Amino acid sequence: MAFFKKLKDRLFKSSSKIEEGLDAIIEDGGVEEEIEAVEPETTGADEAQATLAAQEEARVEAERVVEAEREQEAARLAEEERAAALKAEELAKAEREAEDARQEQARKEAEIAQREAEARAQVEQAENERRAAEEAARLAEEKAQAEAEAKALAEAKAAADAAEVARLEVERAEREKAAQAAELERQAAEAQRKEKARIAEAERLEQEARQAEEKRLAEEARRQEEAQRQKEALEAELARQAQAEEDAQRAQAEREAEEQRLETEKAAQEEAAKPGLLGRLLGRSEKKTVVRRELDDDMLERLEELLISADMGVDTALRVTSNMAEGRFGKRLSTQEIKELLAGEITRIMEPVAKPMPLYPTKPQVVLVVGVNGSGKTTTIGKLASQFQAAGKKVVIAAGDTFRAAAVEQLQVWGDRAGVPVLTAPEGSDPASLAFEAMEQAARDGADLLMIDTAGRLQNRSDLMEELQKIVRVIRKKDPDAPHNTLLVLDATTGQNALSQVKTFQELADVSGLVMTKLDGTAKGGVLVALADKFGLPIHAIGVGEQIDDLAPFDPEEFAAALTGLEL
Numbered sequence: 001m002a003f004f005k006k007l008k009d010r011l012f013k014s015s016s017k018i019e020e021g022l023d024a025i026i027e028d029g030g031v032e033e034e035i036e037a038v039e040p041e042t043t044g045a046d047e048a049q050a051t052l053a054a055q056e057e058a059r060v061e062a063e064r065v066v067e068a069e070r071e072q073e074a075a076r077l078a079e080e081e082r083a084a085a086l087k088a089e090e091l092a093k094a095e096r097e098a099e100d101a102r103q104e105q106a107r108k109e110a111e112i113a114q115r116e117a118e119a120r121a122q123v124e125q126a127e128n129e130r131r132a133a134e135e136a137a138r139l140a141e142e143k144a145q146a147e148a149e150a151k152a153l154a155e156a157k158a159a160a161d162a163a164e165v166a167r168l169e170v171e172r173a174e175r176e177k178a179a180q181a182a183e184l185e186r187q188a189a190e191a192q193r194k195e196k197a198r199i200a201e202a203e204r205l206e207q208e209a210r211q212a213e214e215k216r217l218a219e220e221a222r223r224q225e226e227a228q229r230q231k232e233a234l235e236a237e238l239a240r241q242a243q244a245e246e247d248a249q250r251a252q253a254e255r256e257a258e259e260q261r262l263e264t265e266k267a268a269q270e271e272a273a274k275p276g277l278l279g280r281l282l283g284r285s286e287k288k289t290v291v292r293r294e295l296d297d298d299m300l301e302r303l304e305e306l307l308i309s310a311d312m313g314v315d316t317a318l319r320v321t322s323n324m325a326e327g328r329f330g331k332r333l334s335t336q337e338i339k340e341l342l343a344g345e346i347t348r349i350m351e352p353v354a355k356p357m358p359l360y361p362t363k364p365q366v367v368l369v370v371g372v373n374g375s376g377k378t379t380t381i382g383k384l385a386s387q388f389q390a391a392g393k394k395v396v397i398a399a400g401d402t403f404r405a406a407a408v409e410q411l412q413v414w415g416d417r418a419g420v421p422v423l424t425a426p427e428g429s430d431p432a433s434l435a436f437e438a439m440e441q442a443a444r445d446g447a448d449l450l451m452i453d454t455a456g457r458l459q460n461r462s463d464l465m466e467e468l469q470k471i472v473r474v475i476r477k478k479d480p481d482a483p484h485n486t487l488l489v490l491d492a493t494t495g496q497n498a499l500s501q502v503k504t505f506q507e508l509a510d511v512s513g514l515v516m517t518k519l520d521g522t523a524k525g526g527v528l529v530a531l532a533d534k535f536g537l538p539i540h541a542i543g544v545g546e547q548i549d550d551l552a553p554f555d556p557e558e559f560a561a562a563l564t565g566l567e568l
């Protein structure tokens, strides 16, 4: 209830647009009423012995027959040998006689042959001598010729040797010359190669220098662009603040004028309600009255306009008013009854999304906080970290907004206040690598929660959007389920634009829940109802100021009451 009081006091600057508008709608046209998971053959020994003796007798008789046959054969062979010897002797004699006759014949033939041979030898000798003489002459001639040829050959060889020597000498000289030329060529090629390498190195160095310069220029341009972006954001913030201030002043003036009008009306009504003289005389007392108005098309139309003007969006406003009218059309309703009906409808829409940020046993539970510039990310991280730390959770913060030094300082202040370590990186450095290091440190420290702040993103800045995706990719290398929560922080004063922010960030970062800040800075708050109705994303907390306890879990009933001006 304490936060509700704060909500009532600060939310919508003490009275919301809806609260004010309802009174006006009922007053206008209302009428005052009075109230109520085997076997050996054993033969006889005698029988066996008789068989053995018969066998022995047969064997002796057989041997005797064989011996008689052998003796007969030996006598036959001796007779045959004797006859053969006699025959051989006769043959030898006949051969000897034939041999003697043959030898005599041979001797005679030999004598004839010898004589013929001697005659032939004489003829042959004469012939041989003639041939020898011829041969000697031919040999002498051949020798002389060979000597001449040998001499000529020797001379030719000498000449050839000399020529060969000369040729070899020429070849050697040519080889030397070629070697020298090759050496010169090699040296020239080497020099050329070195020169090419020198030129390539020079070009490479020049290229590197050029790239470094281009990178420096690009970095410079990026910084300038960032500075410009920050300047524009600052200017936009200032313009927004000025506009908010102007709106607030206008609303205040309108409120004062309305109060004045109501006071005047009230005075007039009081005057009119005073009992007449007769009444006073008859002792009649004052009667309690309430203003009621019939629920008709005109009244519904004005209710729709009122809800749309409070940023509830056309679709949600139409749904809410038609639900309110169901079964009540033509009935007379007071402001209090309309507030109760409206608060009931808003509570019904918001109850399913009112969920605190879930806590898991995973260590560290990674909470990535995203949103557009100035939506209140850094402040929300500070508040949440303080509250979690106070509830006994070990928290680590990573100041991922490396574009804005002030955001880092701001987080360090929150960290010091709550005793929560804040990891930082130099301005302009890669937030993804900081996120990676923070994952390691949080794991080392045994932290329950790691809250990662990110640079404010404009929906149309694709480079920042890519950077956010890179942070997600990098932390998933450490834990594929991280981030476990992706909180989108929305500024209530941006009105209907919050709807397009949710759509964009949902596509980009898989948003798991919402935190709505600065509900103290607007007279409208209907956008939260529109968000709940359209996206159904959990709303974890709402912020109504810049102090630690100005952030509280979202309570749909309190919110609906504060928005409609209903007393709880």
Ligand SMILES: Nc1nc2c(ncn2[C@@H]2O[C@H](COP(=O)(O)OP(=O)(O)OP(=O)(O)O)[C@@H](O)[C@H]2O)c(=O)[nH]1
Pocket (backbone or CB within 6 Å): 371, 372, 373, 374, 375, 376, 377, 378, 379, 380, 401, 404, 407, 410, 454, 455, 456, 457, 517, 518, 519, 520, 521, 543, 544, 545, 546, 550
């Ligand atoms: N009145 C009010 N001011 C708030 C609330 N939440 C944050 N702020 C203020 O809004 C301004 C911006 O808040 P930051 O937390 O710096 O916003 P951011 O999203 O981190 O901003 P960038 O780093 O630029 O993206 C600061 O002056 C905060 O004090 C809130 O609930 N109510």
